[in-house]
Amino acid sequence: MRLSEAELEIMEQIWKLGRPVTAAELAGPLQQKGWKPTTLLTFLARMAAKGALKVEKRGKQNVYTACVSSEQYRAAEAQELLTKLYSGSVKSMVAALYDGKALSGDQLDELRDWLETR
Template sequence: MKGISITDAELEVMKILWDATEGLTTGEVKNRLDRSWERTTVLTLLTRLCEKGAVSAEKTGRSFLYKSLVKKEEYGLSKTQGILNSIYNGSVKSMVAALYSGGDLTKEDLRELRAFLEKGSE
């Protein structure tokens, strides 16, 4: 996963592919997006993702089926580690403190985080 840089627009396409149980055509991706992008725009994004190694394209008849080659969890971990290292100098405590002080963590989030940390320390 290291080395793959995905733009915000490409990420929207990746989210569609991650939610799919099988390969999708350009038209199917376009129809599932919450944007009114032209088919050519979606095709351009899919092509770029293929070139980056994030997506595969399999020719079936007259069209291509696109599938994610990168797992959502793998991408999320890579992005999170990047933020952790570049902004918080690798300090998980500082990152969680920033989320907490920003009001982004609910009481339920804190309960789940405590349970996760306690389970991890066993």
């Protein structure tokens, strides 16, 4: 399941709240986006169709629950990126980050420490 940038922003809010939510509850935190209520509802419907959200009718409102955790989604996206750009090679990815000066010495030390504890 791939989420667009806007859909991911919505999921971030749902994960942050950590419980089933209504569109009205999401509208407040996403207010700065300038979306109309119908735009948010369209995104929620698309996300439900993709299997990212479960929708339950409660009275007159729909309640949305995340079907995947933040950790599960990030792990799947990381694996997709690794496969797509680096043919599944973690070494190639880290080398690209290192050669591109994207990793600091502190970050390399942190990575080394993390690997040693595994």
